[in-house]
Amino acid sequence: MKLTLKIWRQKNAETKGKLVDYPIDGIEGDMSFLEMLDVLNEELIIKDEEPVAFDHDCREGICGSCSLQINGEAHGPDRLITTCQLHMRMFNDGDTIYIEPFRATAFPVIKDLIVDRSSFDRIQHTGGFISVNTSGNTIDANTIPINKYDADTAFEAAICIGCGACVASCKNSSAMLFVGAKVSQFALLPQGKIEATDRVLNMVKQMDEEGFGNCTNTGACEVECPKGISLENIARMNREYLSASLKR
Amino acid sequence: MALDSKIPKGPLADKWTSYKNHINLVNPANKRNIDVIVVGTGLAGGSAAATLAELGYNVKAFCFQDSPRRAHSIAAQGGINASKNYQGDGDSTYRLFYDTVKGGDYRSREANVYRLAEVSTNIIDQCVAQGVPFAREYGGYLDNRSFGGVLVSRTFYAAGQTGQQLLLGAYSAMNRQIGRGKIKMYNRHEMLDVVIVGGKARGIIVRNLVTGEIERHSAHAVVLGTGGYGNVFFLSTNAMGSNVTAAWKAHKRGAYFANPCYTQIHPTCIPVSGDHQSKLTLMSESLRNDGRIWVPKNLEDVKAIREGKLKPTDLTEEKRDYYLERRYPAFGNLVPRDVASRAAKERCDAGYGVNKTGEAVYLDFAASIERYGKERAHVRGLNENDDTLVKKLGKEVIEEKYGNLFQMYEKIVDQNPYETPMMIYPAVHYTMGGLWVDYNLMTNVPGLYCIGEANFSDHGANRLGASALMQGLADGYFVLPYTIGDYLSEDIRTGKIPTDSSEFDEAEKNVTDKLDHLITNNGTHTVDHFHKRLGKIMWNKCGMARNAEGLKEAIVEIAELRKEFWKNVKVPGTQTEYNEELAKAMRVADFLELGELFAKDGLEREESAGGHFREEFQTEEGEALRRPEFQYVAAWEYKGEPKDAVLHKEELKYEFIEVKDRSYK
Numbered sequence: 001m002k003l004t005l006k007i008w009r010q011k012n013a014e015t016k017g018k019l020v021d022y023p024i025d026g027i028e029g030d031m032s033f034l035e036m037l038d039v040l041n042e043e044l045i046i047k048d049e050e051p052v053a054f055d056h057d058c059r060e061g062i063c064g065s066c067s068l069q070i071n072g073e074a075h076g077p078d079r080l081i082t083t084c085q086l087h088m089r090m091f092n093d094g095d096t097i098y099i100e101p102f103r104a105t106a107f108p109v110i111k112d113l114i115v116d117r118s119s120f121d122r123i124q125h126t127g128g129f130i131s132v133n134t135s136g137n138t139i140d141a142n143t144i145p146i147n148k149y150d151a152d153t154a155f156e157a158a159i160c161i162g163c164g165a166c167v168a169s170c171k172n173s174s175a176m177l178f179v180g181a182k183v184s185q186f187a188l189l190p191q192g193k194i195e196a197t198d199r200v201l202n203m204v205k206q207m208d209e210e211g212f213g214n215c216t217n218t219g220a221c222e223v224e225c226p227k228g229i230s231l232e233n234i235a236r237m238n239r240e241y242l243s244a245s246l247k248r
Numbered sequence: 249m250a251l252d253s254k255i256p257k258g259p260l261a262d263k264w265t266s267y268k269n270h271i272n273l274v275n276p277a278n279k280r281n282i283d284v285i286v287v288g289t290g291l292a293g294g295s296a297a298a299t300l301a302e303l304g305y306n307v308k309a310f311c312f313q314d315s316p317r318r319a320h321s322i323a324a325q326g327g328i329n330a331s332k333n334y335q336g337d338g339d340s341t342y343r344l345f346y347d348t349v350k351g352g353d354y355r356s357r358e359a360n361v362y363r364l365a366e367v368s369t370n371i372i373d374q375c376v377a378q379g380v381p382f383a384r385e386y387g388g389y390l391d392n393r394s395f396g397g398v399l400v401s402r403t404f405y406a407a408g409q410t411g412q413q414l415l416l417g418a419y420s421a422m423n424r425q426i427g428r429g430k431i432k433m434y435n436r437h438e439m440l441d442v443v444i445v446g447g448k449a450r451g452i453i454v455r456n457l458v459t460g461e462i463e464r465h466s467a468h469a470v471v472l473g474t475g476g477y478g479n480v481f482f483l484s485t486n487a488m489g490s491n492v493t494a495a496w497k498a499h500k501r502g503a504y505f506a507n508p509c510y511t512q513i514h515p516t517c518i519p520v521s522g523d524h525q526s527k528l529t530l531m532s533e534s535l536r537n538d539g540r541i542w543v544p545k546n547l548e549d550v551k552a553i554r555e556g557k558l559k560p561t562d563l564t565e566e567k568r569d570y571y572l573e574r575r576y577p578a579f580g581n582l583v584p585r586d587v588a589s590r591a592a593k594e595r596c597d598a599g600y601g602v603n604k605t606g607e608a609v610y611l612d613f614a615a616s617i618e619r620y621g622k623e624r625a626h627v628r629g630l631n632e633n634d635d636t637l638v639k640k641l642g643k644e645v646i647e648e649k650y651g652n653l654f655q656m657y658e659k660i661v662d663q664n665p666y667e668t669p670m671m672i673y674p675a676v677h678y679t680m681g682g683l684w685v686d687y688n689l690m691t692n693v694p695g696l697y698c699i700g701e702a703n704f705s706d707h708g709a710n711r712l713g714a715s716a717l718m719q720g721l722a723d724g725y726f727v728l729p730y731t732i733g734d735y736l737s738e739d740i741r742t743g744k745i746p747t748d749s750s751e752f753d754e755a756e757k758n759v760t761d762k763l764d765h766l767i768t769n770n771g772t773h774t775v776d777h778f779h780k781r782l783g784k785i786m787w788n789k790c791g792m793a794r795n796a797e798g799l800k801e802a803i804v805e806i807a808e809l810r811k812e813f814w815k816n817v818k819v820p821g822t823q824t825e826y827n828e829e830l831a832k833a834m835r836v837a838d839f840l841e842l843g844e845l846f847a848k849d850g851l852e853r854e855e856s857a858g859g860h861f862r863e864e865f866q867t868e869e870g871e872a873l874r875r876p877e878f879q880y881v882a883a884w885e886y887k888g889e890p891k892d893a894v895l896h897k898e899e900l901k902y903e904f905i906e907v908k909d910r911s912y913k
Contacts (some may be wrong), residue, residue: 012825030521032660038526038776045774045820045829053826055314057487059527061656062412063318078659085659110458111826118435121315125427129420130379134299134725136370138377142334145388155381158416159409162317191379 001027001088004096005040007052010109013116017109019098029089033076034059034066036088037099053112059084061226064161067168068113069100074165074224082163082226102168106175106211117164119210120178126206127199128182130191144190154188157181159227166221166229172213177221179207180233187240197244204241251504251883251898254686255359260904261341264363267687268730272737279304282736283467283745285452287439287494289316289422291415291717292700293473295724298421301430303729305736308465309422309431310454312438312489312831317419320475320487321720324411325532325653327393327403328717330368335392339400341365346905348715351397351584352680352708353858353874354907355510357881357900359687360705367726368718372404374725378417382406393537395713397584397912403714408532408653414717418724437463438831439494440762441755442470442501442696449501449696450745453755455763457831460824462760464752466745468736469695472498473724476679476701478511480839480846481791482783484676485517485530491835492842495683495702503691504883504896506704507681508842509850512711512859513792514677515541515588518660519608528675529660531611532653533713536581538616538646539670541588543600543609545569553602560602560610560669571595579912586710586859586872587912589674593792594870596673603671612669617642674792678716680707680859681849684883684898688731689723692883697732699723704881709858766833767823771816775832778813782806782836782843790843794850795863802847803891810840844890849882852895874910 002025010017024043027036034056041051057065066083070076076086091097099113107115132138158181166177183200186192192199215234222231256267274282282305286297289311297309311319331344344365349356372390376382382404383391392401406413425431436457443451443466451466477492478484499505516531544550544560545567552558571591573580583591592609601607621642625632632638643666647654657665683691683698685705690697700720707715785805789798813836821827856865856872865873881898 028522028524030662031524032526035524035526039524042774042776045818048820050820051829053828057313057318057489058320058323059488060323060485060529062323062409063313063320063487064322065313065318080655081659085656087659087662089662114826117314121317121423121426121433121435124420124423129424130377131424132374132377133302134295134374134378134421136367136374136726138373141332141372141376141382142389144376146384147388148384148386151381151384151388154379155383155406155413158381158406158413161412162315185381186379189379189381191377 001029001091001093003027003091006096006098008100009052009112012111013108027088029087031088032059032084033070033086033088034084053114055114056084061085062161064163067102067115067163067165069102069168071098074102074168075226080226080228082161102164104167104173104212106173107164107167117162119212120162120164120175122210123175123179123203123206124182126202127195128203130186131195146189150188154185157184157188157229157233160229161227163226165224165226167212169220169224170213171218171220172216174215174221175207175212176215176234176237177225177229177231179203180237181229183237183240184233187236196240197247200237200240200244201248251684251692251896252686253357253898254688255357256687260358260362263359264366271730271734274733274737274740276304278740280306281743282306282739283308284469284471284732285310285465285467286471286473287452288319288473288475288702290319290321290473290475290700291418291720292702292724293471294319294415294418294422295721296471296473296699296728297431298418298425299725299729300732301425307425307431308434308467310434310437310439312436312457314435316422316433316435317416319415320490321415321717322412323487324717325408325530326534327395327405327410327714328371328414329395329402329712329714330372330404330718331365331402332369332372334390335401337400339402343400344368344402347398348706348712349708349905350910351712352710353872353910354708354879354902355857355900356706356708358902358904363727364706364719364722367722370726371718371721375414375417378420380406380413380417393534394582396533396536396582396588397579397712405534408534408650411717414721418721439497440759440834441497443751443755444501444693445745445749445751448694451747451752453759455759458826460822460827462756464747464756466747468739468742468745469697469732471697471699471728471732472683472702473700474702476682477839477842478676478679480782480843481676481786482779483520483525483528483787485514485528488527491838493835493838495698496838496842498683498691498693498696498698500886501693502886503693503696504684504885505681505845506684506881506883507849508846508884509790509853509860510680510709510858511676512585512678512680513589513674514585515592515674516611516672517675517677518657519603519605519671519673529656530675530677531657531670531672533585535611535650535653538649539581539611539613540570540615541572541581541609541611542568542570543595543602547599550600550602554604576912583912584710584712589792590861592674607673608671609673610669611672613646613665614669617646617666620645678711680704680709680711684881688734689728690731690735695735697728699728709860762834762837763823763830765814766817766819767830769817769819771818773816774818775829775836778809778817779836779839781809782840785809786843786846790847790850793861793863796851799847799851803844803851806840806844806847807891810844813837813840841890845884845893848891848893849884852882853878
């Protein structure tokens with residue numbers, strides 16, 4: 001396949017960026033999107049041009065490193081996958097592909113397609129945990145039976161990979177799907193209930209301070225989420241938040 | 249230097265308890281004056297950093313990723329072992345210990361493995377308390393599955409994302425301490441040297457990957473939890489950034505590197521599709537609970553399948569060779585990884601590979617779909633003889649168990665594994681070798697600790713499935729926090745370690761000289777060019793089967809390639825910016841040294857054991873032939889060039905377990 005890539009190039013956080021055209025040839029359908037970028041970068045290095053910087057690591061859809069807004073969609077046109085799992089068979093010979101970083105005030109660009117998502121970590125620092133010391137002296141794991149439905153629902157929230165596609169897809173750059181997923185995981189489990197009040201208040205406060213927007217129930221986040229995290233988690237967080245606010 | 253493994257005296261089952269009762273402790277007030285550096289934030293590093301901070305030490309944690317949550321432990325799929333015996337199927341600490349030593353082909357250290365089995369149950373309790381959502385049964389209790397090389401169900405899991413859930417558990421424990429200011433987290437920082445002051449590890453040199461700045465960090469002890477070196481093969485199931493640099497730099501500063509040739513080639517990975525391939529994807533071993541592995545019995549059917557004239561689903565049972573069930577009736581599809589991988593290679597080498605490249609076998613779920621479908625139909629009072637319904641219900645069950653893996657497969661291969669069997673082939677996955685450590689998890693360099701996959705200690709020559717997660721968390725949560733305290737009790741009056749000493753100057757210069765060389769080299773080939781060539785040498789000559797001739801060739805070829813790399817590698821950009829090529833070049837430079845030591849170690853080990861299969865040493869049936877004279881750990885001391893490394897042997901004594909033939913028949 002022959003393609004035209006329009007890639008966002010930006011030297012660093014201080015400089016302005018722009019889209020630059022790169023024609024590329026010899027791309028096969030079995031290649032992943034990032035392998036296509038590898039091919040481009042090898043060509044650029046040999047031509048003494050600077051390779052395109054992008055985040056990536058596990059290349060199997062679980063580490064959450066890769067991002068990329070591809071033709072305006074977080075992680076590109078396919079569903080329930082990350083960019084590293086997107087294959088070139090989703091494109092046609094002659095296509096023009098726009099490749100940009102995830103855009104949000106709370107995700108400043110570091111270079112080219114790499115953004116700084118440490119705001120996500122800072123939200124987790126304020127409450128994304130259960131306060132238990134790792135001494136090993138806890139109770140036997142089977143002492144608290146948890147009904148399977150709750151355990152499974154908690155798991156479905158817990159599989160968030162923290163990639164930021166929800167933020168990049170939201171017109172308000174809201175992080176409520178991300179925060180809602182963590183709040184829900186713990187709210188659904190008996191172990192998490194003890195600190196539930198502080199958790200939701202602190203995490204939402206930090207989320208606001210980081211500059212993420214509010215939720216207006218558009219649902220774009222759910223559509224683009226590579227792990228299919230449900231909007232119900234936002235609803236659950238809102239309930240938790242309301243009841244926590246009343247307690248305080 | 250003589251190797252002292254410092255195994256406590258006494259009966260096996262009492263060693264750890266008695267050790268804990270007799271070590272020195274550091275009082276809480278003094279812990280506040282002690283700094284510890286932890287490099288790597290996977291299950292081992294992340295859990296260690298969190299626990300040390302909870303205890304009161306000042307922890308500085310480093311990872312090259314943009315967040316500790318992205319360490320490659322996240323990609324572990326199938327599960328974590330623990331001898332809880334919740335299933336009442338005969339499990340016990342001793343049995344987990346026994347399975348692990350046998351699975352490792354009697355090449356691991358008894359006392360370490362027993363301790364691992366002993367603390368395994370704490371891990372599950374701890375993780376549940378942290379809110380890790382393990383799979384549960386309808387009654388609300390924890391569910392288990394079975395993994396290779398064992399006859400019990402002791403594996404706890406969270407669908408196909410167990411590693412992710414456990415790592416997020418450790419990450420949450422870290423977050424709590426980061427929030428309290430007890431862990432100072434350095435994301436996007438790569439460790440490039442260890443600093444030794446007065447014979448003790450006292451700091452590290454790191455590069456800030458965003459700004460390119462070189463930084464000095466000091467501490468009273470340094471802990472490496474930096475993972476394995478599978479990427480020396482270029483293609484592996486490791487993440488793109490996984491590297492040996494931290495461990496290798498420690499080796500060059502005096503830490504012995506043990507058993508580098510012990511590599512786990514995992515039997516169930518998605519086959520290579522072309523030259524552009526950047527990494528390989530694992531399909532969890534848990535799939536072998538329900539999948540049956542086969543190739544066609546007849547070569548003409550193989551040919552027809554490769555040409556697309558025949559579909560695998562068209563072949564009747566009589567025309568299929570379920571070769572694992574045929575060769576190993578007792579363990580069947582759940583033989584350990586080394587055995588399953590070699591058996592796949594044997595069939596493919598004989599011409600029975602089922603894809604275009606001839607390097608793939610089938611992993612088939614049709615029988616399980618039918619079995620589960622009938623079961624569910626029965627439970628729901630539906631017609632068990634309605635084939636369409638049974639298939640539909642069976643697929644539902646399989647989806648609940650392995651949905652994410654099936655989806656991953658479909659996205660990569662573009663085939664629906666619910667309808668047609670998966671195609672799989674072995675790929676490099678895990679490295680049992682690593683830095684030599686004693687019972688305290690300390691290398692032979694005082695104050696330099698190594699935990700998780702990065703050390704060599706628990707898995708011998710082959711690791712059992714679902715044991716990597718167990719070891720990572722055991723080391724970080726439950727072992728290191730005790731052992732390091734004993735060492736640090738000597739440091740309560742030391743005070744801050746200054747970073748302006750000549751040792752720090754020398755280490756920093758060592759790093760900047762290399763960076764300067766690479767960035768100004770202006771060669772003609774990219775870093776990947778060299779990495780791929782190294783990978784080819786490793787796969788062809790140090791892969792699933794090795795022989796003396798090939799290993800000797802590999803030693804020469806890798807040394808030549810290394811020379812060429814330093815002369816001819818091209819690294820674009822500058823040092824003082826985000827520059828992934830420069831970071832990659834530093835990692836590949838170390839792989840090019842490690843690869844040579846790997847081959848040397850493989851050549852020296854004239855036996856077959858676990859993942860190390862020497863063609864010259866096999867039984868008449870083609871099984872690995874272990875030799876008693878090689879019952880030792882090969883710990884290599886750095887002497888300038890990898891080929892000049894000096895061998896130190898730690899003899900392995902088995903006092904509590906009888907060394908037997910390792911049979912799974």
